[in-house]
Amino acid sequence: MPNTNSAPLPRQVADAYVDALIELDPITGTYLGVAASSPHLPDFSPEGSAALAELARDTLRKLAEAEGRAGADSGIERRCARLLRERLTAELAVYEAGEPLRAISNMHSPLHAVREVFTITPTATAEDWSAVAARLRAVPAALAGWRSSLALGLERGLPGGPRQVATVLEQLAEWIGTDGGWFAEFTAEGPQELRTELDQAAAAATGALAELRDWLAEVYAPAVAGAPETVGRERYARWSRYWNGTDLDLEEAYAYGWAEFHRILGEMRKEAERVLPGAATPWEALAHLDAHGRHIEGVEEVRAWLQALMDEAIEALDGTHFDLAERLKRVESRIAPPGSAAAPYYTAPSEDFSRPGRTWLPIVGGQTRFPVYDLVSTWYHEGVPGHHLQLAQWTHVADRLSRYQATVGMVSANAEGWALYAERLMDELGFLSDPERRLGYLDAQMMRSVRVIVDIGMHLELEIPKDSPFHPGERWTPELAQEFFGQHSSRQPDFVESELVRYLGMPGQAIGYKLGERAWLTGREAARKAHGDAFDLKAWHMAALSQGSLGLDDLVEELSAL
Numbered sequence: 001m002p003n004t005n006s007a008p009l010p011r012q013v014a015d016a017y018v019d020a021l022i023e024l025d026p027i028t029g030t031y032l033g034v035a036a037s038s039p040h041l042p043d044f045s046p047e048g049s050a051a052l053a054e055l056a057r058d059t060l061r062k063l064a065e066a067e068g069r070a071g072a073d074s075g076i077e078r079r080c081a082r083l084l085r086e087r088l089t090a091e092l093a094v095y096e097a098g099e100p101l102r103a104i105s106n107m108h109s110p111l112h113a114v115r116e117v118f119t120i121t122p123t124a125t126a127e128d129w130s131a132v133a134a135r136l137r138a139v140p141a142a143l144a145g146w147r148s149s150l151a152l153g154l155e156r157g158l159p160g161g162p163r164q165v166a167t168v169l170e171q172l173a174e175w176i177g178t179d180g181g182w183f184a185e186f187t188a189e190g191p192q193e194l195r196t197e198l199d200q201a202a203a204a205a206t207g208a209l210a211e212l213r214d215w216l217a218e219v220y221a222p223a224v225a226g227a228p229e230t231v232g233r234e235r236y237a238r239w240s241r242y243w244n245g246t247d248l249d250l251e252e253a254y255a256y257g258w259a260e261f262h263r264i265l266g267e268m269r270k271e272a273e274r275v276l277p278g279a280a281t282p283w284e285a286l287a288h289l290d291a292h293g294r295h296i297e298g299v300e301e302v303r304a305w306l307q308a309l310m311d312e313a314i315e316a317l318d319g320t321h322f323d324l325a326e327r328l329k330r331v332e333s334r335i336a337p338p339g340s341a342a343a344p345y346y347t348a349p350s351e352d353f354s355r356p357g358r359t360w361l362p363i364v365g366g367q368t369r370f371p372v373y374d375l376v377s378t379w380y381h382e383g384v385p386g387h388h389l390q391l392a393q394w395t396h397v398a399d400r401l402s403r404y405q406a407t408v409g410m411v412s413a414n415a416e417g418w419a420l421y422a423e424r425l426m427d428e429l430g431f432l433s434d435p436e437r438r439l440g441y442l443d444a445q446m447m448r449s450v451r452v453i454v455d456i457g458m459h460l461e462l463e464i465p466k467d468s469p470f471h472p473g474e475r476w477t478p479e480l481a482q483e484f485f486g487q488h489s490s491r492q493p494d495f496v497e498s499e500l501v502r503y504l505g506m507p508g509q510a511i512g513y514k515l516g517e518r519a520w521l522t523g524r525e526a527a528r529k530a531h532g533d534a535f536d537l538k539a540w541h542m543a544a545l546s547q548g549s550l551g552l553d554d555l556v557e558e559l560s561a562l
Contacts, residue, residue, distance in 0.1 A: 010081035013066045014404035017059045017084070021408060024051055027117045032407055033350025038121055039134030044110040045145035046152050049100040056088040056095075079547065079558065080402050083409050086551050090242045097238060101153030103146075104160035105505030106167040106498065107340075110146040111212070114139060115175065118186055119337055120347055120355060129190045129198065136183060136201035140208035147215060159224035163478075164505045165216060167498075172213040174339040181206040182338065229478050231507045236459045240508035244515060245411035245551020250456055253515060257452030258465060260514060261488075264449055268442045274435040286373070286443060286490035293436050294372040299335060299363060302370045306361065306379050307333040313384040313431075321429070321538050322389065322545075325396050327353045331388045333379075336360040342498040344378055346387040349395055351407070357388040364494060373440030374490065377423045377432060381444070385426070386419035393545040405548030412509055414549050417516015420448060424517065443490050448517075450488055451510040454481035455503045478504060519552045520544075523559020530560070 022029040029037025122128040183202040272285035279285040398406035457476035
């Protein structure tokens with residue numbers, strides 16, 4: 001008889017999946033801090049995608065067997081199994097619909113993964129730089145694989161969006177540059193003894209970018225001209241499941257977006273009166289802050305200011321509303337590489353914390369003057385107590401969860417929902433009492449509500465409500481979405497356009513911020529009611545941040561029980 005005591009349980013199946021995934025996807029390996037991944041890049045060809053899909057299917061078969069074994073019904077095994085099944089099933093649905101064959105976006109594509117991984121690849125030693133050179137030499141094959149996937153997509157009638165292509169061509173032009181390009185700039189810091197090798201490898205990588213640019217411009221762009229920009233209900237529901245970890249009632253979510261829009265607009269009007277008495281709209285008050293509010297001058301100066309903001313938040317929150325392990329107290333503020341999308345972002349620490357969590361600020365259009373109102377709540381979102389505290393805490397407690405739950409099993413709406421909850425928490429705790437900062441926070445909240453409205457509205461071509469202040473009774477289009485966003489945001493037109501292209505290329509992702517925040521708030525309120533006066537917010541926070549990732553339905557259930 002087989003020895004059932006040694007048979008794997010769900011967490012072991014999940015962690016074996018991570019090991020196998022790293023072999024197929026060295027970019028994931030680098031994010032996790034696996035040194036052996038540094039010289040390599042994934043296979044983005046149809047064959048590479050098929051290998052990932054087969055790994056998912058094989059893992060699901062093993063999971064089904066593991067769930068029947070003694071001990072598989074414990075809470076920690078059950079949560080891991082739920083997450084693993086939900087994630088792999090959602091990923092397979094995306095694969096089987098042919099989405100990897102049309103994967104072109106202004107921020108979420110193989111192309112962007114290839115460039116961004118260099119920003120976190122170790123560069124401390126000559127050996128590290130030698131691995132960088134090897135990875136640079138792997139760029140042509142990686143991009144050729146992606147190109148073959150896009151070409152197959154054309155053959156099968158699966159085109160990417162025309163705006164995505166146009167934006168990527170602009171990004172490629174910036175990355176290629178006129179003086180060696182981004183890869184040459186990146187390798188300029190390498191050791192002199194590897195100068196020739198690094199220069200040649202960077203030139204090869206830049207040459208691959210140029211070849212890809214020419215193919216996209218001459219072949220792909222003409223072929224997808226006139227293709228639909230929006231995805232329709234079937235594709236949207238599939239992607240929404242992928243990003244949110246649940247099958248949403250999209251009409252209910254759309255209505256919730258509008259309810260939040262009206263609620264936040266009322267708050268913004270009150271706060272705008274504090275900033276600029278008599279302001280006709282909140283955005284007139286925000287424009288006043290653009291010209292006359294507090295600013296940080298200089299790129300290095302704003303990086304240092306954001307670093308100080310995070311350090312101050314850690315000092316204020318640790319021991320009061322969170323109990324932070326020492327290694328969570330380090331988060332770095334960085335400037336994003338040129339050609340990034342317009343939105344700030346965060347990268348999690350490596351598994352051993354040798355690479356810390358990092359926030360990244362894109363510099364758009366040579367900007368050197370940064371209004372404070374537009375930064376504070378955003379950095380609470382990206383850094384502390386937002387993404388950094390959650391994702392770094394997962395890494396910290398990975399030995400109590402599973403490697404999968406703490407890393408690659410992340411559900412976007414869970415993480416983005418926590419980060420938006422973190423902004424609200426800082427408002428609740430009084431960190432945003434200054435009128436400038438609070439109006440900026442509400443402006444950011446409004447943007448997330450607008451995302452729900454326009455992302456669902458334009459992809460499903462829903463009707464704009466009759467009581468809307470904007471084009472009541474009409475059907476959403478991308479053009480109306482961009483206009484609506486621009487009218488209800490302090491952001492500059494180039495940011496608004498970048499965001500719209502993002503929503504068109506990543507359907508269902510942008511709605512996870514507000515819907516995820518709602519899940520976190522619902523879970524907190526349920527736990528508060530269950531415990532009454534004994535409810536301990538600090539203890540709840542740490543328990544909530546230590547359970548790993550979950551889809552939104554599972555998240556509410558688990559948070560409510562803490």
